[in-house]
Amino acid sequence: MTGLGLFTLRVENADRLALSGSVIVANHPSLIDALLIVARARNVCCVAKPALFRNPCTAYVFRRAGYLQSDSADLIDDAAAAIRAGDNVLVFPEGTRNEDDTTLNFKRGAAHVALSTSCRIQPVTIDCHPRTLQRGDHWYDVPTTVPQIIVRALAPMDIDDHTDSDVPVTLAARRLTRSLRSVFVREARGFARFDDEPFPGNAMAGLTPPDSGLDGSVR
């Protein structure tokens, strides 16, 4: 798709995606986010909303790939089993494509999976500038400038601070989800698109250079 000039892509810290038995957590600005990650990490099992198991474009692939349906009563157990088997489970905790990158209303399933397997969480941010293929957009609505997508694998998160057995799992999942969300909010405020539009009420906007820590491939 980059070859067609539809967008430019930069992946930072791509080596962090060479992992197994982890929960990969990403924000969800566009239609192609999952592809960008699945293309770079091995053995990725996606958690997807039920509609994608009915959509004729995706249903066959999603079922064949053994992807997990987000409304399943066995979701946490199935995802935990995948992680114990060495797969990585990709979760978009926003549940669906977002309207903006800083609201980040995270659901807690990813935290439950990590807590039940004591695995690490690999946060990945996706910065799409200008935003394209959003929820509600038609796939043929092409922006006038070529979108730049930066996929950034952040430092993996250890969940050891959250595995106190005296704390009910419901509370542990809330706390872990809050920590995870704050990582994404902090990162999202440095997204490239804020370089030319000031982030409301945030004096730190634009202070994080978008190319910090670059060691991934540039395409």
Added chain:
Amino acid sequence: MSAAQTRDSLHEMAASAMSRLFEIDAGALVPDARLSEDLDIDSIDSVNLIIELRRTTGKDIPAEHFREVRTYGDVMSTLETLLLPKA
């Protein structure tokens, strides 16, 4: 003697479980409070709540009775039907 023999003690027990599991203040537990939108309780939380209520009451609380509940008031009326002695 069950811990949940009267309506008041049943409500107290539910409120204490809500606080322990979800850090929800008793003040937020009004009958109209919607579990998902107002109290931020998801499906995994519901399962954990039922397990906790079974543990504190020592009674079997079948999960299928909670399939249709939407508000805190629904939860309480379901619990009253299941746990309070019939008048």
